[in-house]
Amino acid sequence: MTSSFIRSFAGVATAVTLLAAPSLSAQTGVGAHLTPFAGYLITGNWYDGPIGTSIATTNAPMLGVQGAxxxxxxxxxxxxxxxxxxxxxxxxxxxxxxxxGSAKTWMYDAALELGGLSDRSKGIAPFVTGGIGGMTNDIKASVFETRASNVAFTAGVGVDVGVSDGLALRFQAKDWIGRFNSEDAIGFRAEGNLAHNWALTAGVKLGF
Structure with a gap:
């Protein structure tokens, strides 16, 4: 299930990119951007049980990269x-x-972004994003190891601070919204929370 979802996700993203390429070449001064970032992930509970019990991953530092x-x-x-x-x-x-135990979490998505430094290189420009992707958790405990992937919807807000041509700072708060996939992890379905996972990040936006 995990590999097929990732292949489908990659195929859709590639198709959209190829369709967009002709229009990009016709736009003078428009180029791609790459933004390495670091930040902090604030996770929601996978499950809430009786008398205040819960299952979740702990909040943790995160690293990543975004392309546009x-x-x-x-x-x-x-x-x-x-x-x-x-x-x-x-x-x-x-x-x-x-x-x-421990949990290593991979988060990936494709989205549309509105706003940002679209027609200038300097200044302050807010933006919003919305899209779809997934979360993959590699879980390791004393008695078992497993992997689970689930679909996640994403919504974010942020601001670009243009420093010079091809260089800006990017600050973003992005919510990854999804349910833990128990069927993928342990073989049967147990409905959990629709959890919000907030990624608070800062990065350097590089233009090409």
Whole structure:
């Protein structure tokens, strides 16, 4: 399930990019951007149980990269890949919780971006994004190892601060919204929370 979802996702992103390419070549001064970023991932609970129990990954630092191809002035196709490594945590009343393993999380999406530094190289420009992608969790505990992937919808807001031609700072808050895929992880379906996972990042936006 994981590999087929990733192949389908990559195929759609590639097709959209190829369709957009002819219009890009006709636009003077429009080019692609690449933004390496770092930040912090604030995760939501996968499951909430009785009397205050829960299952989640811990908040963790994250790294990633985002690429953008302008489609027209003020509109761009963007794709991103992020990685975070935290702990698998069981929340317990009074005790707060206990870590029972580790979780490495990959986050990927394709989205449309509106706004940003579309027609100038300097200044401050806000933007919004919305798209679809996925989250893959590699989970390791004392008695088992497993992997689970789920679809995630994304929505974000941010601001670009143009420094010079081809160089800007990018600050972004992006929400990854999805349910943990228990069927992928343990073989049967257990409906969990529609969790919000906030990625708060800062990066350097490089133009080409």
């Amino acid at each position: 191809i302008p489609l027209t002035r003020g509109v761009a196709l963007v794709g991103s890949l992020g990685y975070a490594s935290g702990d698998l945590r069981i929340g317990l009343p009074l005790l707060g919780g206990v870590n029972v």
